[in-house]
Amino acid sequence: MTMESVSVKNLDLNFDSVKVLNNLNLGIEQGEFLVLLGPSGCGKSTLLNCIAGLLDVSGGQVFIKGRNVTWEEPKDRGIGMVFQSYALYPQMNVENNLSFGLKNSGVSKSEIAERIEKAAEILQIKPLLKRKPSQLSGGQRQRVAIGRALVRDVDVFLFDEPLSNLDAQLRSELRVEIKRLHQKLKNTMIYVTHDQIEALTLADRIAVMKNGIIQQLDAPQVIYNKPTNLYVAGFIGSPAMNFLQGSVIGSGAEAVFQMENACISLAEYGANKTLVDTPHAVLGIRPENINVKQNPIPGKTITVVTDLNEPMGSDSLLWLTFDKQNLSVRIPAEESWETGTTCHLELNIPKASIFNEETEERV
Amino acid sequence: MADSAVVHSMDGPRGPKPRKMLSRRNIILYGTLFVIAVYYLIPLYVMLVTSVKGMPEIRLGNIFSLPLEITYEPWVKAWSQACTGLNCDGLSRGFWNSVKITIPSVVVSIAIASVNGYALANWRFKGANVFFTILIFGAFIPYQIMIYPLVIMLREMGLYTKLPGLVIIHSIFGMPILTLLFRNYFTTIPEELFKAARVDGAGFWGIYFRIMMPMSLPIFVVAIILQVTGIWNDFLFGVIYTKPENYPMTVQLNNIVNSVQGVKEYNVNMAATLLTGLVPLAIYFISGKLFVRGIAAGAVKG
Numbered sequence: 001m002t003m004e005s006v007s008v009k010n011l012d013l014n015f016d017s018v019k020v021l022n023n024l025n026l027g028i029e030q031g032e033f034l035v036l037l038g039p040s041g042c043g044k045s046t047l048l049n050c051i052a053g054l055l056d057v058s059g060g061q062v063f064i065k066g067r068n069v070t071w072e073e074p075k076d077r078g079i080g081m082v083f084q085s086y087a088l089y090p091q092m093n094v095e096n097n098l099s100f101g102l103k104n105s106g107v108s109k110s111e112i113a114e115r116i117e118k119a120a121e122i123l124q125i126k127p128l129l130k131r132k133p134s135q136l137s138g139g140q141r142q143r144v145a146i147g148r149a150l151v152r153d154v155d156v157f158l159f160d161e162p163l164s165n166l167d168a169q170l171r172s173e174l175r176v177e178i179k180r181l182h183q184k185l186k187n188t189m190i191y192v193t194h195d196q197i198e199a200l201t202l203a204d205r206i207a208v209m210k211n212g213i214i215q216q217l218d219a220p221q222v223i224y225n226k227p228t229n230l231y232v233a234g235f236i237g238s239p240a241m242n243f244l245q246g247s248v249i250g251s252g253a254e255a256v257f258q259m260e261n262a263c264i265s266l267a268e269y270g271a272n273k274t275l276v277d278t279p280h281a282v283l284g285i286r287p288e289n290i291n292v293k294q295n296p297i298p299g300k301t302i303t304v305v306t307d308l309n310e311p312m313g314s315d316s317l318l319w320l321t322f323d324k325q326n327l328s329v330r331i332p333a334e335e336s337w338e339t340g341t342t343c344h345l346e347l348n349i350p351k352a353s354i355f356n357e358e359t360e361e362r363v
Numbered sequence: 364m365a366d367s368a369v370v371h372s373m374d375g376p377r378g379p380k381p382r383k384m385l386s387r388r389n390i391i392l393y394g395t396l397f398v399i400a401v402y403y404l405i406p407l408y409v410m411l412v413t414s415v416k417g418m419p420e421i422r423l424g425n426i427f428s429l430p431l432e433i434t435y436e437p438w439v440k441a442w443s444q445a446c447t448g449l450n451c452d453g454l455s456r457g458f459w460n461s462v463k464i465t466i467p468s469v470v471v472s473i474a475i476a477s478v479n480g481y482a483l484a485n486w487r488f489k490g491a492n493v494f495f496t497i498l499i500f501g502a503f504i505p506y507q508i509m510i511y512p513l514v515i516m517l518r519e520m521g522l523y524t525k526l527p528g529l530v531i532i533h534s535i536f537g538m539p540i541l542t543l544l545f546r547n548y549f550t551t552i553p554e555e556l557f558k559a560a561r562v563d564g565a566g567f568w569g570i571y572f573r574i575m576m577p578m579s580l581p582i583f584v585v586a587i588i589l590q591v592t593g594i595w596n597d598f599l600f601g602v603i604y605t606k607p608e609n610y611p612m613t614v615q616l617n618n619i620v621n622s623v624q625g626v627k628e629y630n631v632n633m634a635a636t637l638l639t640g641l642v643p644l645a646i647y648f649i650s651g652k653l654f655v656r657g658i659a660a661g662a663v664k665g
Contacts, residue, residue, distance in 0.1 A: 054558050075564030087555035091577040100573075101563030148563070160555075 003066050005030040005188035006051060006156055012059035013046060013212075020046050021212045024060070031186045033179075035199040038209035039235070044192045045160055047209075051190065052158050053077050065155055075105065077156075080149025084161040086141040088133035094144050095129040098151050112151075119150040122181070139170045146181070159191040163198065175201060196236055200224065208232045225351065230360040233284045233353055239317060241284045241353075242327045244302075248278040248354060248363070256299075257283050257354070260323060265299040268349040271363070280357035287317065288330040289348040292337070301344040306337040320345070414438065414633035421629050437630035441638060445631055447618040448607060454635050456608070457615030461595055461642075463526050464611055468533035469590040473583065476538055480545025481571050485557050495546070502539035510603060517604060524606040532604055533594050541586055548582040549575060584650050592643040612639050 006028040013021040020043050028034045036044040049055040051062055053074040061070045069077045088097050095116060102112045120126040123143045133141055142162055149157055159178070163171045179202055182189055193199055199206050200220045207217045208231075216228040227233035233241050246259035248266070255266035255275045264283075266272050293301055302322060310317040311333060318329045318337055322345075329345065337343065354363050383389075409426050414437050416430045443453040450456065482488065483495055513532060514523060522528030552575065560570045576583075601611040610618070616639045620632045 049558075052558075052562060054561060073564075074558075074562045079562065081559065081562045083555040083559060085553055085555050087553065087559040089556065089560070089574055100560075100565070104564035104569065145559075148559070152563075 003030065004028060004063070005032065005065060006190065007063045008047070008051065008060070009063070010060040011047070011050060011057055011062070013043075013050060013055065014058045019212065021050070024212065024214065026207065026214065026217070028188055028190065031188055033182050033189045033191065033202055033204045035203035035206045036190065036192045036209060037194070037196060037199040037206050037235075039194060042209040043212035044194075044209050046212075048158055048160055048190060048192050051156075052079055052081055075101075078154045079156045079158055080152045080154040081158040081160065082142070082145050082149050082162045084164050086133070086138075086145045086165070088141055088144055088148075090133050093130050093132050094125065094136070094147075097133065097144060098129075098147055101148065101152050115151045115153065116147075119147040122150065122184070123147045123177075138166050139174060142166065142174060146178070150181075150185075155188060157187050157189040159189065159193075161192055161194070164193070164195070171198075178202065196238065200236075208235060210235075226362070227284070227353055228362050230282060230284075230355045230357075233355070237286060239287055239328045241286050242290070244283040244285070244322075244325070244327075245357070246281060246283065248275055248281045250277070251275040257281070259302070262302040263299065264302065264347060264349070266349060266354070269352065269354065270350060275354075275363065278354075278356055278363065281363070282355045282357050283347075284353040284355060285347050286351070287328045289351040290327075290329045291346040291348070292318065292329055292331060292335075293344045293346050296344045297346060301346050303342065303344055306339055306341045306343060308339055309336050311336075410633045410637060414630050414637060416630055418626070418628065418630060437628070438634040438638070440628075441619070441631045441635035445619045445635060447610075447615055447622065450607070454612060454615055454619070454638055457610055457612035458638070460526070460605075460609055460615075461612040464529050464533065464601075465591060465594045465642075467527075467530045468537070468594050469587060471530065472534040472537035472541055472590055473586050475534065476541030476586070477545045477576075477579075477583070478571065479538070479542040480547075481549050481575055482567075483542070483546045484549035484552075485554075485570070485575075486567065495542075498539050498542055502543070506536070506599070510599075514603070523604065524609065526605070526609055529600060529604045529609075529611075532600050533590075533597070536600075537590055537593070541590070544586060544589075545579075545582060548579060552578055588646055588650055591646050595642050 004027045006026075008024060008026040011021050011024040011026075012019070024047065026047075036047060038044045046055065050057050051064075053062075053069065053072060057070060061068055063069065064077050064079070074081075088094075089100065092100065098116050098119065099112050102115065107115075116129070120129060123146060125140065125143050125147060128136060128140055128144070133144070136144065142165075145162070162178075163174055166174065175198055178191075182202075191198075191202060200223075203220050205218060206220055206223050208215045208223060210231055216223055216232045218226075218228075223232065224236055227236060227241075230243075234243070244257075244259060246257050249256050249258050252273055252275075253267045255269065255272050257264045257266055266275065269275070296303060304320040304322040304327065307319040307321050307326065310319065313333070315333050316331050316336065318331050318335075320327045320329065320343075327345070331337075355361065356363050412428075412430060413421060413426065415433045415435065417432065417434050417436070420431055441453060442455050442458075444451060445453045479498075483491055517523040517528045517531070520528070522531065556574060556578075557570060560574045565573060595611075596613060597611070598613045598617065601614045602617075605611070605614075616635050619635050
């Protein structure tokens with residue numbers, strides 16, 4: 001068994017009487033890139049601050065490299081942190097910003113110079129070393145902030161929404177750079193974001209959080225293809241997953257998904273052996289897992305009316321109406337459908353997800 | 364097409380739209396400002412003019428007229444010869460007493476209050492809110508209630524009528540408002556800076572001296588102005604907690620102006636008053652620019 005780089009055991013955190021984190025457990029492998037993903041107020045930044053030691057926990061333990069650091073100061077935990085607002089010391093130039101932490105821990109002058117040199121090389125901020133933070137652009141500031149974590153030569157990097165203050169283009173540039181940095185350094189990285197694109201592109205594993213609880217912790221592909229509950233299914237993916245309401249009847253090869261005026265066979269559904277009759281179920285299917293057909297195939301298609309076409313460049317999004325609900329389907333960019341046409345959708349059942357509407361869990 | 368349009372527009376008159384200086388709006392605005400300015404400046408004018416007149420000229424009674432003959436004798440007399448009681452060494456004694464009171468009081472009160480404010484804003488220790496509430500409550504209690512207990516406390520400490528005693532008094536009374544001032548300023552400094560410094564291994568004092576203080580020049584200037592003018596102009600505590608040879612300038616000024624023996628030397632009184640007011644005035648003029656400057660630029664996205 002490999003030693004976990006960071007692990008959080010039964011963590012509780014209360015602000016006065018509000019339980020922000022409740023009995024939270026999380027293990028992160030050495031060298032893993034873990035993304036904490038969730039909407040604002042879900043406790044993801046709070047969890048990161050607990051790991052960093054910037055918030056005192058109400059219960060539970062935090063281990064870094066097998067060492068119990070629950071009550072240790074942030075500086076003794078072997079972490080480097082990058083903040084959303086960059087948090088550069090405004091009165092110091094870039095070089096002093098980078099060396100501040102090293103001077104505090106008594107690193108020798110020659111060593112400091114060496115590490116700054118190396119970090120500046122990696123992040124391409126060498127020409128900026130003598131400038132003040134106010135003379136830098138947003139992207140440069142965030143590079144310096146990453147450099148400040150880099151020079152500390154730590155085991156674990158913590159990112160608290162580092163790209164949220166940048167404009168779209170810079171964000172995607174820096175995203176790639178962070179990924180490259182991780183491949184180069186092979187450090188453990190924990191990254192908080194509310195942006196699912198960042199999560200899907202960067203993560204080895206994603207932890208989707210809601211109300212202080214980790215909903216699902218898995219590889220991006222699994223999170224995307226096999227969401228564990230309705231919340232994760234709806235949160236991940238843009239455009240969002242389509243949801244059809246109905247009921248599951250039968251199991252195995254005879255299982256069907258019965259809707260008000262349509263019925264689809266679930267014979268190809270991966271877990272069909274374990275299906276049980278569910279009167280209130282939701283079938284979730286992503287826009288790219290639907291084919292548009294001219295002619296119906298019994299038991300495989302549903303009949304819909306086209307609404308509008310949304311060209312996105314590389315492909316188009318076709319919006320359709322089914323039973324007064326809106327569905328979206330990804331179609332090749334060169335195809336287009338006239339509004340009001342009746343057509344038939346073939347759902348790629350092996351890639352669909354079925355949820356129990358009452359428990360919201362995947363079945 | 365576009366090029367010719369640009370060239371064409373460059374031919375016409377350029378620069379900002381001209382405005383009439385003597386519009387009705389301007390006349391009313393500047394007229395009002397002028398009247399108010401004169402209203403406030405006249406007393407100062409009378410004081411200045413009177414202070415450089417000789418006594419015979421003052422007795423003529425034309426307080427608004429310019430001096431026929433300028434003499435600096437009243438200023439010299441106010442500074443070094445005016446009598447209060449048995450001492451006849453002028454205001455200079457009071458001036459130096461005030462310096463000896465003001466400088467330590469300002470330094471001590473600001474040093475303590477800024478650390479208080481920093482601890483309250485950034486290190487939310489247990490009971491911080493209770494502590495803060497008590498401190499703020501202190502700002503609303505009338506001074507008069509505390510005067511006599513403080514006399515007894517200073518007497519027991521052996522500091523009553525001595526300058527260090529008055530320094531303690533000023534430091535205590537400055538504490539609530541200054542702590543509030545610093546706390547509110549420090550809470551505007553982004554919390555992430557404080558967190559970053561903690562991750563970087565700076566401790567309580569490290570963060571205070573290396574991160575917070577350099578970013579807080581404007582609020583320190585505000586505090587210095589408040590304290591210097593407040594303590595320099597203080598009369599009540601000066602007269603209560605010191606004895607004649609330790610009287611601050613304000614108390615001595617009062618004694619000079621209100622002395623009942625002999626002739627009222629208006630010119631000396633005016634000069635003495637102006638001398639006493641010079642220090643706060645100088646502070647305003649020197650620090651006015653710093654007052655406005657913010658130096659937190661670059662800390663957060665801007």
